[in-house]
Amino acid sequence: MPPWWNGRHKGLKIPRGNPCRFDSDRRQITLTCWVIVRKQLIKHVAEDSRSEAEIPPYGGTTGGTKKNMSLDIKHIWWDVEGTLFQIPPEYEEAKNRRRFELYSGIIDKPLSEELRQEYREQYNKRKSHSAVFQALGKSKYFWQNELDQVDICSFVQRDKKTVTMFKNFAQLPYLHSVFTNRHLKYTKKILKHLGIPEARFTHFITNENFTHPKPHLEGFKLMVTLSNVAPSKILFIGDRIETDILPAKKVSLRTALVWSEKESTEADFTFSHVWDVISLFQ
Numbered sequence: 001m002p003p004w005w006n007g008r009h010k011g012l013k014i015p016r017g018n019p020c021r022f023d024s025d026r027r028q029i030t031l032t033c034w035v036i037v038r039k040q041l042i043k044h045v046a047e048d049s050r051s052e053a054e055i056p057p058y059g060g061t062t063g064g065t066k067k068n069m070s071l072d073i074k075h076i077w078w079d080v081e082g083t084l085f086q087i088p089p090e091y092e093e094a095k096n097r098r099r100f101e102l103y104s105g106i107i108d109k110p111l112s113e114e115l116r117q118e119y120r121e122q123y124n125k126r127k128s129h130s131a132v133f134q135a136l137g138k139s140k141y142f143w144q145n146e147l148d149q150v151d152i153c154s155f156v157q158r159d160k161k162t163v164t165m166f167k168n169f170a171q172l173p174y175l176h177s178v179f180t181n182r183h184l185k186y187t188k189k190i191l192k193h194l195g196i197p198e199a200r201f202t203h204f205i206t207n208e209n210f211t212h213p214k215p216h217l218e219g220f221k222l223m224v225t226l227s228n229v230a231p232s233k234i235l236f237i238g239d240r241i242e243t244d245i246l247p248a249k250k251v252s253l254r255t256a257l258v259w260s261e262k263e264s265t266e267a268d269f270t271f272s273h274v275w276d277v278i279s280l281f282q
Contacts, residue, residue, distance in 0.1 A: 079238040091155035161275040177203035
């Protein structure tokens with residue numbers, strides 16, 4: 001631990017219900033509460049005439065996800081499915097059934113476990129279901145149109161904590177936008193169902209705006225162009241390492257992985273819940 005710590009965690013006041021944890025054995029603070037803790041540490045350090053600069057941003061010596069990083073974000077981009085909400089197992093099962101049925105019909109092979117494994121290998125290679133069907137000669141809209149037949153709204157419930165997060169973000173000086181492989185009609189439908197106003201978002205990059213879906217870099221580069229700021233001032237939030245985080249890093253974006261209990265070595269920040277993201281900015 002850094003020298004300014006000196007056991008001062010004993011005097012910190014963590015709000016009840018806040019997703020903060022302090023591991024007294026490992027002397028580490030979790031990311032979701034570091035911003036809160038840091039503000040209080042500044043006050044403690046001030047009493048000893050230490051400078052605020054002595055307290056690092058989340059990272060490094062305090063059990064952070066990566067190296068010490070100052071946070072200078074202007075534009076926050078969000079993935080949608082699997083990020084703004086977790087995908088229920090029943091919904092994933094329904095999608096899988098439809099994927100395998102379509103794949104079976106296109107390649108003219110009977111539905112079997114061998115065929116399912118073949119499809120999984122294609123997905124692991126291309127990192128996108130839309131890309132799998134595109135490789136078979138189908139339109140980039142093919143899988144998205146088929147997926148519309150599975151009503152997402154019957155599987156997903158509105159989460160009050162996520163709604164509250166966006167209400168609180170409205171009081172902060174950051175732009176928000178969406179980048180998803182789904183098409184615009186679906187995106188607006190699910191946002192409405194989730195209780196998140198589409199007016200909250202400045203830009204929408206959806207299936208209509210690119211030729212190649214994530215993880216191809218086409219959409220990520222468009223994200224930088226539309227944001228009109230340096231890539232390092234953009235935070236992209238997603239739920240998949242290979243589809244969201246790694247390509248975002250290739251164009252020099254800051255990244256946050258959500259719905260992960262395990263700290264990511266690839267993403268700049270890791271959160272166990274999407275609604276914890278706002279803790280970076282408060």
